Amino acid sequence: MSPSQAPLGVRISDLHRAFGSGSAREVVLDGVHLECRPGELVAIIGPSGCGKTTLLRAVGGLDDVPESGVVFYAEGGAPLERAKAALSVCFQEPRLLPWLTVLDNVGLPASLAGASRADARARARRQLARVGLADDAHKRPHQLSGGMRMRAALARALLDSPRVLLLDEPFGALDELTRAALDDELHRLCAAQPLTVLLVTHSISEAVYLADRVVVLTPTPARVVCEVPIHLPARTPEVRTTLAFAEHVARVHAALERGVAEARR
């Protein structure tokens, strides 16, 4: 593995974010600390509207605000600019262009970066095969199911071998079974390549199933309640029905409740 492909660490320290001004000013992030080590998958969980997405957008530099409090670093600890961090984002919605085929949608980041059409398509074809959409490459997004669209979005996010992947509730709009299937898929994809993943979700079982560590946030203004390390023997569908899994879910659940109680005080 060349150093330029090695996964990066993300260090978030004392991150504040507020919207509006004057009396309408609303603090969304109130000093969030969290660290995601290179190659780790960290899930961020919290009540809806607590600022999870805002946190992820701050990490991704998606909002037009001068950034402080987010540092990317390589394995040895040397910090890196965001522009060089090979960051990739998968949003809550698939955000596919309806006029392009699935193949060209997945290859879009490459062709926008200047790759030739043939090259972009070859790379897209490889990613589509990884997510099981090889036979649907020529279709338009409207011909796919919701789960398939999300797979295509995931394939696009993984196209340029990112070093950090940000996932914002990627399967939030899907039904329970499709979601579980995609969780397996995501686990397989992330395990197959060295990748640091920050996953925002409101599903406790999804967080426990996928993450090395679950970071629990309070309701707005968001702070970190605690971190729950996950120790599961294997991430296979069977593990969802084990006692160990249930205990982890209970721990995260308790932490969420504690966060709500803390915020009330």
Add this chain to the structure above:
Amino acid sequence: MSGAWRSIWPPALTVALALMGWHLLVVVTDARPYLLPSPVDVFTALVAERDTLWAATWRTGVATLSGFMLSAVIGIVGGSVLASFAPLRRGVYPITNLLQMVPLVAIAPLLTIWFGYGTSAVIAAACIVSVFPVIANTVDGLRAVDPKLRELFALYHAGPWATWWRLLLPAATPQILTGLRVAAGLAVIGAVVGEFVSGYMGVRAPIGIVILTGIREARTDLVFAAVLLSAAVGFMLFGLVSGAGHLALRRWHPSALER
């Protein structure tokens, strides 16, 4: 096949009934031909004067198409510029909307001064009336593009040119096409009005001049035939734009997806 037939026969029946009613009206009231020619007179004129009418239709058609294409280019480019630069839009867009209110007939004589008699002035007239719906629909269409998709392109570091060509323009295409369809109809009106004021008056004169000459010579049958052909020019252009639009959208846009 039966579906196409089902959508064709009701309007065809309407036209047939209208023609019969028109003919009956002429027969019953015994109207003088210069007041109201019968459909048969009009058809006879269409055949008898086919050389004049064909040349006129061709000339008007070319001017209409040229004016329309000019307004499509100016409208899409101008609309894109206005949509992209907010200060310019705030300063210029309200004025373009006001300019739209200036009656073409009022400025047509000016076009004669600037372009002389002939096709250039007619093209200018066709362009002036048809450019505004293209500008307005382009501006609205480009501004309505999903901000989430814009964000995606920003994330991929797409420059303004790539964003316009690969995101904004395709996403706004359905609305731009709406503007172009309206423009197609207006371009014919602009061309014929332009011809009234500054049309070429020699042999092979355009439709507007044929109409003026017909009125002067009390050849109302010829006037009707010319009006019919000017409408045909409009239908043809409209059909062309609709067809091209369908081709562009049929694979992805809900308005054109084959069911």
